[in-house]
Amino acid sequence: MKRFLDWIDDRTGIAKLTREALFESVPGGARWRYVWGSTLSFAIMVQFITGIFLWMAYSPSATTAWESVYYIQNEMSYGWLLRGIHHWTAQIMVVLLLLHLVQVVIDSAYRAPREFNFWFGVILLFITLAISLTGYLLPWDQKGFWATKVATNLAGIVPFIGDDIQKVIIGGSDYGHHTLTRFFALHAGVLPGALVALIVVHIYLFRRHGITEAKPATRAGALYYWSLLGVVFGTLTALAFAFEENTKQWVPKIVCGAFIAILVRIGFLIRSGKDDDSPTRPKRDGMFWPDQILKDAIACAAVMGAVLFFVFWKGTELTPPADPSQPYNAARPDWYFMSLFQMLKFSAFEGAFGLLIGAIFVPSILVTAIFIMPLIGQSKKGHWINVVMLYSLIGGFVILTAMGFNHDANDEEYKQGVLNAHAEAERLNELIDINGGIPPEGALTLLYNDPKIRGARLYAANCASCHPFGGTDGLGGKAKDPSAPDLKGVGSKKWIAGLLDHNRYVSEEYFGKTKFSKGKMARHLKDIDMLPEDIEVVSAALASEAKVYGYSLPEGGQDFIDSGFDLMFEDFECADCHGIQGEDEGSGPSLTGYMSRDWMIDFIGDPTHEKFYGKKNDRMPSFLGAKQEDGTMKAGELSRKEVELIVGWLREEWPRASE
Amino acid sequence: MTAEKPEENQAAKTPSDQPDETARREFIAKAVSVFAGGAIVSVPIGVGVATLLGPAFKEGQGGIKIRLAALEDLPGDGSPKLYQVVAERKDAWTKYPQKPIGSVFLQKLEDGGVIAFNSSCPHAGCSVGFKSKEVGYYCPCHESIFLLDGSRGDPCVSPRGLDSLEVDKERLNGGEVWVTFQNFAAGIEEKKAI
Numbered sequence: 001m002k003r004f005l006d007w008i009d010d011r012t013g014i015a016k017l018t019r020e021a022l023f024e025s026v027p028g029g030a031r032w033r034y035v036w037g038s039t040l041s042f043a044i045m046v047q048f049i050t051g052i053f054l055w056m057a058y059s060p061s062a063t064t065a066w067e068s069v070y071y072i073q074n075e076m077s078y079g080w081l082l083r084g085i086h087h088w089t090a091q092i093m094v095v096l097l098l099l100h101l102v103q104v105v106i107d108s109a110y111r112a113p114r115e116f117n118f119w120f121g122v123i124l125l126f127i128t129l130a131i132s133l134t135g136y137l138l139p140w141d142q143k144g145f146w147a148t149k150v151a152t153n154l155a156g157i158v159p160f161i162g163d164d165i166q167k168v169i170i171g172g173s174d175y176g177h178h179t180l181t182r183f184f185a186l187h188a189g190v191l192p193g194a195l196v197a198l199i200v201v202h203i204y205l206f207r208r209h210g211i212t213e214a215k216p217a218t219r220a221g222a223l224y225y226w227s228l229l230g231v232v233f234g235t236l237t238a239l240a241f242a243f244e245e246n247t248k249q250w251v252p253k254i255v256c257g258a259f260i261a262i263l264v265r266i267g268f269l270i271r272s273g274k275d276d277d278s279p280t281r282p283k284r285d286g287m288f289w290p291d292q293i294l295k296d297a298i299a300c301a302a303v304m305g306a307v308l309f310f311v312f313w314k315g316t317e318l319t320p321p322a323d324p325s326q327p328y329n330a331a332r333p334d335w336y337f338m339s340l341f342q343m344l345k346f347s348a349f350e351g352a353f354g355l356l357i358g359a360i361f362v363p364s365i366l367v368t369a370i371f372i373m374p375l376i377g378q379s380k381k382g383h384w385i386n387v388v389m390l391y392s393l394i395g396g397f398v399i400l401t402a403m404g405f406n407h408d409a410n411d412e413e414y415k416q417g418v419l420n421a422h423a424e425a426e427r428l429n430e431l432i433d434i435n436g437g438i439p440p441e442g443a444l445t446l447l448y449n450d451p452k453i454r455g456a457r458l459y460a461a462n463c464a465s466c467h468p469f470g471g472t473d474g475l476g477g478k479a480k481d482p483s484a485p486d487l488k489g490v491g492s493k494k495w496i497a498g499l500l501d502h503n504r505y506v507s508e509e510y511f512g513k514t515k516f517s518k519g520k521m522a523r524h525l526k527d528i529d530m531l532p533e534d535i536e537v538v539s540a541a542l543a544s545e546a547k548v549y550g551y552s553l554p555e556g557g558q559d560f561i562d563s564g565f566d567l568m569f570e571d572f573e574c575a576d577c578h579g580i581q582g583e584d585e586g587s588g589p590s591l592t593g594y595m596s597r598d599w600m601i602d603f604i605g606d607p608t609h610e611k612f613y614g615k616k617n618d619r620m621p622s623f624l625g626a627k628q629e630d631g632t633m634k635a636g637e638l639s640r641k642e643v644e645l646i647v648g649w650l651r652e653e654w655p656r657a658s659e
Numbered sequence: 660m661t662a663e664k665p666e667e668n669q670a671a672k673t674p675s676d677q678p679d680e681t682a683r684r685e686f687i688a689k690a691v692s693v694f695a696g697g698a699i700v701s702v703p704i705g706v707g708v709a710t711l712l713g714p715a716f717k718e719g720q721g722g723i724k725i726r727l728a729a730l731e732d733l734p735g736d737g738s739p740k741l742y743q744v745v746a747e748r749k750d751a752w753t754k755y756p757q758k759p760i761g762s763v764f765l766q767k768l769e770d771g772g773v774i775a776f777n778s779s780c781p782h783a784g785c786s787v788g789f790k791s792k793e794v795g796y797y798c799p800c801h802e803s804i805f806l807l808d809g810s811r812g813d814p815c816v817s818p819r820g821l822d823s824l825e826v827d828k829e830r831l832n833g834g835e836v837w838v839t840f841q842n843f844a845a846g847i848e849e850k851k852a853i
Contacts, residue, residue, distance in 0.1 A: 046703045053707030064753075071752040077713035082706045290688040297695040304699040437754025 022289035026211055030291035033107075034211060036100040038296035039303050041203075043093040044128075044195070046304075050086040051188060058138070060184040061177045063442035065140035066321040070443065073318055074429065084311030090132055092307055094336045097125050098394070105373065105390045108383050109212035115374035117205040120198055122370055127195050129336070134187035136334055140180060142421055145322030146331030148183075149175065150341075154359045157352070175324065219269060226266050233259040251313050320424040321444045326457070329417030332408070339400035342407070366393065416476045427453055434655045455649020458642050462623070463487070474649075483513040484620070490650050491546035491595030493554075497539040502526045514618045520577065521588065528572050537564040538572070546595035549652035585611060600647040605636065719853050720749065722841035724827070727763060730834045733773065739764040739789050739796075739807075741778060744840045763824060763838055764789065764796070766807070773831060775824040775838045776809050782817035784845045796821060818848045 009015040026034070057076060059068040072079040101121070104110060110118035137148040156166035171178025237259045240252035286292065319328075333341050340363065343349065349358030369389060376382040408414045424447065431446040432438055439445050447453050459467075459474040468479035470488035486509055489495040498504045502525040506517045516522065530538070540554045541564025554560050565581060568574040568591075577588035585592075589612045593599045602609070605624030608617045623643055625636035638646075648654060727742040734740055741762050748758040764776045764787075776796075780787045785800035795812055796805040804812035809821035827837035844851040 042699070045700075049703040049707055053710055056711060067752045072710075075752070076710050077716070078706050078709040079713075082703075082710050085703055085706060290685060290692050293696075294688040294692045297692045297699075301695045301699050304702055308702075432752075435754065437749045438752045440753050440755055 020207075022287075022293075024207065024210075024288040026286040026288055026292050029286040030295050032295055032299070033103060034292060035296050035299035036096060036103050037206070038292075039299050040093065040096045040100055041199070042296075042300040043089050043096055043303060044199070046089045046307075047086060047093070048192065050082055050089070051192075053082055054086055055188055058184075060138070060180040062140065062175075062180060062322075063440075065138060065180050066318075067438050067443050069139040069141075069318060070429075070432070070438070073316065080316065081311065084316040085307055087316045088307045088310040088314075089303075090135060091310070091335070092303060093128065094132065096303070097128060101125065102390065102394070104212075105377075105386055107212050108377055108386075110374040110377055111212075111383075112374075112378065114205070114209050114212070117202060117209065118374050119371065120202045120205065122367075124195065124198050124202060126367075127191055127198065131187055131191045131195070132334060132336070134183045134191065137183050138180070138187060139318055140322045141319040142322055142326070142328045143317070143319040143331070145175070145324075146328045147333045147337075148179075150331070150333065151337075154355075157356055158360060159356070175322075219272065223266065223269050226262060226269060230259070230262045230266060233262055248313055254309065318425060319421045320428055320447065321442065323444060323447075328421065329413045330421055331417075332404075335401065335405075338404040339397045342400045342404035369393075413477070420475055424453055430657050431655065434657055449645075450654060451645045451648030452654040455645040455647075455654075458638070458646050459649060462638060463646065466619070482508070485510045487650055491543065491548040491600075492551075493539045493543035496542045496546075496595075497535050500525065500530055500535045500538060502529070516618060519616070524573075524577075530572070534567060534572075538567055539564075541565045541568065542591065542594050545591065545593055545599075546651075548595070579611075587614070587616075589613060595651075597647055597651060597653070600650065601640070601643050604638075604643050604646065605640075719842075722825075722839045722852065723760075724837055724839050726830075726835055726837050727775075728765060728836045730767070730773065730831065730836055733765055733767040733836070735767065736792075737767055737769065737807075738792050739766040739776075741789070746840070761840060761842065762786075763840060764821075765836060765838075773826050773836055774809070775826050775836075776821040777824055777840070777842065779822070779842060779845070780817060781819045781822055781843065781845055781850075787821065818846065819850060822850055 054072065057068060057072045057079070059065060069083070072083050074080070076082075104118065104121065133148075133151060137144045152166055152170050155169060156162045158165055167173055169179075169182065171182045233255065237252065237256045240247065240255045244252055332338065340359070343362070344355065344358045346358070349355055370393075373386045373389075377386045427450065428443060428447055431450055432443065435446060456474045459469065460477070464473035464479060466482060466484040468482040468486045468488075470486065471479055473479050485499075499510055502522070504510055505525055506512055506522050511517045511519075511522070537560065540556075541561050543551060544553075544561045556563075568580055574580060574591065575583060575586070577586040579585035579590040579592050582592050589603070590599075603612050606622040606626045607613050607620045608615070608622055608626050613620070621637060622634070623636045623638040624640060625633055628634050723746050725744060725746055727744070728740075732740075741764055743759055744761045744763055745757050745759050748755050748760055750758070762778045764778055766774050766776075768774060776787075778787050779785075780798040780800065780803065782798065782801055782803055785798050787796050787798045787805065789795075790797040790804075792807065794804060795807050796809075797803070798805075798817070801816050803815040803817045805815065805817070805821045806812045809823055811817060811820050822841075822843045824841060825839040827839075830837045841852050844853050
């Protein structure tokens with residue numbers, strides 16, 4: 001065996017290489033503060049591993065990207081975990097990058113002769129951010145699509161060549177297949193390749209110059225760091241308990257457990273009773289293996305623990321498939337770009353020139369400032385300038401990010417957008433289950449043919465300007481200045497009963513703001529003054545014509561319904577104006593098949609038809625077109641399919657998983 | 660990096676005043692490093708391998724009964740005719756309403772019956788063609804000949820004859836040829852559905 005190993009070593013020199021890699025001296029001993037570079041390397045390795053496995057299942061095209069990610073997330077064994085680890089490691093990696101940068105700056109690890117290593121590190125930082133940015137688009141969901149649209153449009157404002165840059169990035173003037181193939185090649189090929197090459201140089205330079213020895217650890221220093229950690233976890237614990245109802249049960253327990261562990265550690269530090277400035281351990285040089293590696297391994301385990309914590313707590317979001325025609329009120333960049341996003345809202349960056357300054361000029365200055373840090377920091381004063389500059393940058397980053405999130409937390413439109421996106425994503429999952437798969441044209445077609453989703457959207461766009469829906473616009477937004485009946489529950493017994501109550505008929509809930517509030521029907525309802533039990537019977541009769549989703553025969557059965565029609569024919573003289581059960585049509589809207597699917601489609605199609613309001617129609621458009629007085633047809637605003645979807649939504653007739 | 664390190668390096672010695680205590684501490688440090696490092700690296704690898712191996716544990720979509728032709732459309736002289744099988748099929752996330760999934764030879768027998776063969780060669784899955792009534796079926800990949808009744812001819816490197824498919828007798832009496840289309844594992848003697 002030894003001979004075999006010697007033979008390998010003789011041909012490859014691997015023993016020397018391993019010795020060099022492992023037996024690096026760590027002056028001053030292993031320290032926790034040296035772990036950030038290793039945790040970053042670990043995070044990058046995790047991304048490479050999970051990324052390659054995701055690659056085996058991902059399909060970059062506009063009709064398969066979302067679909068393949070859906071498949072990974074919902075159907076592949078452990079796919080949700082794989083994608084979860086990749087997604088959350090990407091988030092935590094940004095935090096680690098920041099910590100690594102802070103560590104390097106406060107320890108002045110950029111000073112001569114380490115300037116180049118710092119510059120390589122900063123380039124690595126931007127490559128990592130670029131990988132994050134390109135990865136954000138790949139699921140081709142609403143969130144990624146709109147955020148990327150913003151980012152690439154900003155690239156388009158670069159003077160002179162912006163237009164061309166943008167076209168090259170997105171592979172044409174429109175977003176589509178080639179945007180995805182390009183972003184994917186960048187995300188999984190070009191950028192990681194550059195990353196690996198630069199990391200090799202970065203680590204080579206790091207080994208060449210050795211670790212930058214930090215000031216010896218003191219008890220006071222340790223107390224300071226642990227207290228800081230204690231405050232962070234204390235706040236998290238308080239937040240977790242404050243929002244206990246909105247979060248998973250085990251989350252507060254874990255955060256609280258970490259907090260208690262930190263308190264115990266602080267307790268031990270205080271009890272150890274050494275002088276405040278004395279080092280906690282004698283200054284003794286350590287070795288990379290195993291002293292520092294042990295700390296690195298524990299830190300990396302903590303990183304992995306945090307990643308898994310988020311995967312199980314928050315899950316990994318997949319919003320509905322990208323749809324350029326469907327505005328997404330919740331379009332936001334990933335949180336680490338939130339500060340830039342927020343900055344662009346300031347009036348200082350108004351207009352084309354302002355945007356140029358905010359989106360290109362200011363970030364460029366900040367990047368330059370970070371780049372020249374090693375040159376400034378050669379003197380002690382310069383070092384402090386750098387530290388203050390870095391903390392200001394981070395402070396600005398934190399404040400702007402907080403402002404952005406705070407704004408969103410109070411923005412009803414944003415919150416509704418998020419709710420709708422989640423509801424749509426959930427509905428889409430249900431539709432895929434019902435359909436037994438995704439059509440070859442892509443998942444979006446399922447949404448477009450679904451009354452529940454598309455019907456509501458069409459209603460909001462075409463009907464809600466007059467007809468509220470339970471006080472909303474049909475999508476949960478506030479109804480604006482309604483002037484026609486609220487159509488929530490239309491055709492149900494309850495809705496019809498309200499219509500027959502004179503007081504409600506002339507209220508804003510029904511016809512209060514139309515000319516019908518002073519019309520024949522209003523007067524007639526007042527004259528006949530129906531008793532509640534009459535309304536009960538008549539509304540049951542009419543609801544049996546409508547048969548909306550969930551309709552069932554009333555307790556009295558068919559006899560009860562028949563007695564309702566008898567009342568309409570005889571006592572209440574409805575047939576004087578309305579056609580009922582196929583009897584002669586009168587001047588009022590036909591009640592034959594009242595609010596049934598066909599009746600509603602025909603009514604929305606053309607309320608001016610003599611079967612409905614005829615010339616008495618009050619402002620309602622003929623959505624499928626109507627015959628003009630001169631005999632020509634005026635085209636409607638909607639297609640028959642669209643009207644069917646609206647009707648299907650109003651009648652709650654959509655595919656359900658249990659059926 | 661915290662990847663597992665080769666075991667032989669654990670024998671490395673560092674100078675110390677208290678050899679026993681230091682050695683013990685060092686051993687624990689190394690053991691914990693290797694264990695923790697291995698554990699955390701195995702998480703992404705393990706999860707990735709689990710997704711990769713997932714298909715191995717999935718059942719095939721099974722046989723599908725499909726109408727291929729009217730009996731009168733088959734050549735009366737008993738020579739085989741190739742029919743394309745188009746059916747609803749799920750490919751990962753996509754559900755195709757009409758997807759070509761294979762082809763079948765139909766052959767009218769003298770007694771009025773019909774035999775059906777999957778055109779996929781049982782040797783390695785190439786597409787088998789029909790040469791002539793005298794020679795029979797011929798697979799161009801490894802030059803195998805199958806007789807008209809599907810059995811192995813000469814030369815033939817295939818471990819078994821062509822895979823016959825079930826023909827619905829009742830519907831055949833009504834003049835319609837319905838076949839249960841299915842694929843079988845290639846390269847083995849046994850006719851095993853996949």
